[in-house]
């Protein structure tokens with residue numbers, strides 16, 4: 520089973536399924552609280568005094584459990600919470616108080632002497648922005664500068680105000696707030712703990728898939744020992760325009776670094792292309808399919824730096840009937856609308872997606888999952904909606920990438936990605952597999968180069984070693 524990205528509702532359903540399977544919910548809370556206590560011990564090994572702020576729901580219950588274990592491990596512990604817990608959370612509170620640990624009201628919060636704060640005010644049960652004493656506690660915790668370990672989610676996200684955590688212990692599964700900004704920025708380092716939740720309870724194929732190293736490794740095309748340059752994928756890159764001489768070259772580089780055997784670059788005659796020794800050049804007087812056939816390609820990437828010639832280049836490339844990646848200047852509604860049901864991957868950024876959906880780019884960026892799904896529905900193609908994180912859609916399937924960083928928001932990065940996906944299509948992968956693996960691998964390569972100042976060609980250069988790392992099991996997802 521692939522890993523899924525949960526919403527609060529979906530996690531509640533998983534909870535109920537676990538209970539229906541016979542799994543006692545108090546055991547989940549015990550495991551959750553203990554995982555939080557362990558996270559405190561591991562991430563702040565020098566701390567001896569931990570203050571816990573807890574709410575009325577199960578998130579608070581996890582906080583009481585964490586406080587009990589920290590107390591038993593010899594920490595100085597102070598716990599602040601309102602009265603009125605019920606069910607498991609009330610039990611967890613009693614178990615803590617049985618050790619003689621007093622729970623004081625939130626209003627009495629005094630952070631003097633604390634070395635770490637555990638934030639267990641609210642988790643997935645948040646129903647409105649924090650206000651009153653909760654908002655005050657969040658503000659005081661933030662202002663204290665003390666390290667914060669959040670239980671499941673930093674309390675208050677995705678609204679403001681919210682707690683800003685250094686470590687967030689995600690329970691049972693990752694939620695949207697752990698992946699998407701601005702909430703993600705409040706999480707700090709994210710560690711996922713399974714809390715003993717039965718696998719069957721977590722099965723939720725309707726939810727977006729999270730791209731994991733295991734799942735992506737399985738998609739890597741094999742490279743037979745007797746491969747030759749014509750047998751592992753021939754890619755045609757079509758693009759370029761007066762001032763955009765680097766974009767198609769970067770796509771060609773991406774395709775080669777992702778394993779293509781031969782890359783041909785078609786571009787308008789007279790465009791002074793960046794030199795790339797290994798690329799076969801195909802200068803054209805006009806964008807015509809007959810001319811492009813000469814490349815004998817198995818997949819095509821079109822649109823990178825094509826300027827106003829983008830739509831024409833795309834029409835000619837699509838006439839070849841090959842699996843295709845449409846990017847940049849090829850992403851106009853009339854062109855994409857002709858691709859329904861064909862093996863076509865489109866790779867818009869929010870601005871291009873806005874053009875295709877006739878919406879505002881801010882709207883797309885604020886609701887990327889919904890936008891990717893809408894694009895897939897409207898155009899009947901495989902969608903790669905680039906962003907932090909990149910979101911993918913095909914038919915009813917959604918996926919969210921887990922590699923890459925804001926360092927990859929630089930010129931040419933998307934061109935490399937188009938080349939990578941085209942190489943994977945040429946190697947025989949289905950569009951959904953080529954798109955998911957391409958996005959994941961590209962991000963992984965970026966992560967290996969650095970966190971700021973990345974150049975697109977460096978990311979392309981890092982693709983082979985990222986692949987080696989993936990194959991040799993040396994890649995850990997960000998939540999481990």
Ligand SMILES: NC(=O)C1=CN([C@@H]2O[C@H](COP(=O)(O)OP(=O)(O)OC[C@H]3O[C@@H](n4cnc5c(N)ncnc54)[C@H](O)[C@@H]3O)[C@@H](O)[C@H]2O)[C@@H](O)CC1
Pocket residue numbers: 530533534547548551574575576577578579580581640641642643644645646647648649650653670671672690691692714716
């Ligand atoms: N399967 C799971 O994921 C498990 C989840 N557990 C914990 O349970 C949490 C969810 O528990 P609940 O559904 O009880 O919800 P929470 O405890 O997250 O929040 C609900 C409580 O917060 C109050 N509340 C909501 N919005 C508020 C606001 N703005 N200001 C002040 N109070 C507010 C509600 O009235 C209610 O008392 C998870 O985040 C996790 O920490 C664990 O106990 C173990 C199992």
Ligand SMILES: [K+]
Pocket residue numbers: 578638639640641642669670671672673674
């Ligand atoms: K919390």
